[in-house]
Amino acid sequence: MGELFGSFVSGFCSHEDVSVPGADGGPLAGTSFAAKDIIDVEGFVTGCGNPDWFRTHDPAPRHAAAIARLLDAGANLSGKTITEELAYGLIGENFHYGTPVNPRADGRVPGGSSSGSASVVACAQVDFALGTDTGGSVRVPAAFCGLYGIRPSHGRVPLDGIMPLAPSLDTCGWFARDAELFHRVGRVLLAWSDCPAPSRLLIAEDAFALASEEVQAALVPAVEAVTDLLGPAKPVRPCDMAGLAGYPDWQRVMQVTRGSEAAASHLAWIRSADPEMGPLFRERFEAGGAYTPADIADAMSKRAMIDGYLSGLLGEDAVLLVPAAPAVAPPARAPEEVYDRLRTANELYNCAAPLARLPQVSLPFAEAPDGPVGLGIIAGHGNDEMLLDLAVSLSDRLPG
Incomplete structure (x- = not known):
């Protein structure tokens, strides 16, 4: 295996042809969508990005709740899409199935792990697509591929029928090319409840400082458009919260939480089935299994502090601006150190929404010389509707 590693391919899975018609009518009638291949479709095997997983698992007995809605x-439903193995990655390269093409940045990766879903939407092969986001797997591909993307509040979209990675962090989100459909999908997937527009605007100046210079420069007009709509942004520095030693502490909490939960989810299968896996994937799960009870208890305690801090900062009326991704999409088959720099910068601040179970959108309102740039906006838990409404309002002011 591995013959396609590094090759650009369609974002659709090639190992199974999936097509399911929707109801005759409804708010999404006439639209097409795809689903990341960790999301169950009745009668089909959920492959989870690994041929040995596909070979050793049975067809799904029913649709995932999100698919059914x-x-x-x-x-x-027009197809299933490539994912990084067991959804544990940020780059978008799959050792077995190849790298879904990024039509907005030639020769560059689409981002992961929801790589195929972002690719097929960006290529206009479907109208929208489902992905999942544990540590950035919707937000980063949305930024790299110039799409609207959302990581919902934890628990807002049901995860029934979706392969778990790190259950306390996992969410089911979606991608779209235009704000109106992005919003309309939210009305279906969320138990929608209208909410007022934000009355306070915050900007995480420390998060912007971690982004590359080209990302910072590209986002200036987008930030100005938000301030034109909502008023001046108050600079904040979440890394300076009391009790933690800056973003490296946040990153450690994320690594322990995600790693230990991922190992609990899949390490037993990996050890028993001994699947062929791409470079460093088995090692990630093994590293997660090495965390001690003391490590996990410390991470849980610090996570509660982060959750409380962000809840108090945002309340019910504020949104927080961050870069959706800290850099533009790197070239495919780049040296591992290039990918590691991206992973590190992303983990340092983009762990905020997952750790505090918050919703975050990526809005396609900027372009750098090497590709699209996304503006990230975070709201308080449960205020997903605020972000989707804001995406529509901002789309009238900036091209998306």
Whole structure:
């Protein structure tokens, strides 16, 4: 295996042809969508990005709850999409199935782990697509591919029928090319409740400082458009919160939480099935299994501090601006150190929404010389509707 490693391919899975018509009518009637291949479709094996997983698992007995909601709303499922193995990655390269093309940045990766879903939407092969986001797997591909993307509040979209990675961090989100459909999908997937527009605007100046210079420069007009709509942004520095030693402490909490939960989810299968895996994937799960009870208890305690801090900072009326990704998409088959720099910068601040279970959107309102740049906006837990409404309002002011 591995013949396709580094090769650009369609974002659709090639190992199984999936097509399911939606209901005759509904709010999404006439639209098409795709689903990341960790999300169950009745009668088909959920492959999870690994041929040995595909070979050793049975077809799904029923649709995942999110799939069922979309089909009931009239959307037509057009296929399953490539994911990094067991959804544990940020780059978008799959050792077995290849690298889904990024049409917005030639020769560059689409981001992961929801790489195929971002690719097929960016290529206009479907109208929207489902992905999952544990540590950035919707937000980063959305930024790299110039799409609208959302990581919902933890628990807002049901995870029934979706392969877990790190259950306390996992969410099911979606991608779209235009704000109106992005919003309309949210009305179907969320138990929608109208909420007021934000009355306070915050900007994480420490998070912007971690982004590359080209990302910072590209986002200036987008930030100005938000301030034109909502008023001046108050600079904040979450890394300076009391009790933690800056973003490296946040990153450690994320690594322990995600790693230990990922190992609990899949390390037993990896050790028993001994699957062929791409470079460093088995090692990630083994490293997660090495965390001690003391490590996990310390991470849980610090996570509660981060959660409380961000909840108090945002309340019910504020949104926080961050870069959706800290850099533009790197070239495919780049040296591992290039990818490691991206992973590190992303973990340092983009762990905030997962650790505090918050919603975050990536909005395609900027372009750098080497590719698209996304503006990230975070709201308080449960205020997903605030972000989706804001995406529509801002789309009238900036091209998306």
